[in-house]
Amino acid sequence: MSKPAAVQPTQKAQAALKPPRKSILPWLGFSVVLILLDQITKLWVQARLDLGAVVEVTSFFNLVHVLNPGAAFSFLADQSGWQKHFLSAVAVVASIVILFMMRSSSHRKFSMICLASILGGAIGNLIDRLLHGAVIDFLDFYVQHYHWPAFNVADVAITVGAIGLIIDELFFNRQQSR
Template identity: 55%
Template structure:
């Protein structure tokens, strides 16, 4: 009977079934914030240090969204992107609760959740997101990004993979 309850709880989406996914999100937030604080302490804004022939560490601030979308706006975008991220966090928690037993789907959601929370923390505390990873080829640089961005991108890729796998069944 106890085994049946545990299975029932996990599939019905109880908090116990959500715990591993929330733990993954928390680890992402922790790594994201530790790396951002470290870079902020070691660099001054705009400073860049070469690491390889295609990668620098740099302290950059992004007041916009992905690829600095709306970064030059007057400041209202901070609140818009924070609100969008908080709505996404609420929706992701709902999905995690509802689908806690779907491993790959929940991995994707947990990564996106951790990344979203990491960037919301930045927007709330600093008014911008701290970016520090700068990859480039020749003189062409990708927009700088951070651990939260990597988690969101990785989660999105896992989500697409999971959906393609599901469609293929």
């Protein structure tokens, strides 16, 4: 007796197994809102605070006006200037990868919020690098004399989006694949 041939699903059946693609335009709109919020807050800081200024708001929070030529935690900030081009290229490549990820995840709302947040933050900081050669940071949290590195709205969007993607992968995506 011969073994029965394995039945291969038809293209129609395979397409039925995949969730339908939804438009990513609303999520790109969310990214644009984050970019605008980031840029408006940075323009406000530039208009109200001199470079290097520190305004104490509470016992744990200052508004500051600093330029960060490096990446997170001022990584590469002490370099001669090549990092502007490198970090700009990283932001462009990351944005393109995120757009492809958005196309394939368009049916997953939480993933789309996270990806759109990261995209908005990456582009917000890219704009700074292109316009100023560095990123404008202005949120300074601290405990006594220990300061967290200053950051901005784009940094918050990137961080929240990245944490959200990790949570999505650990808890939601695994359940969907079972």
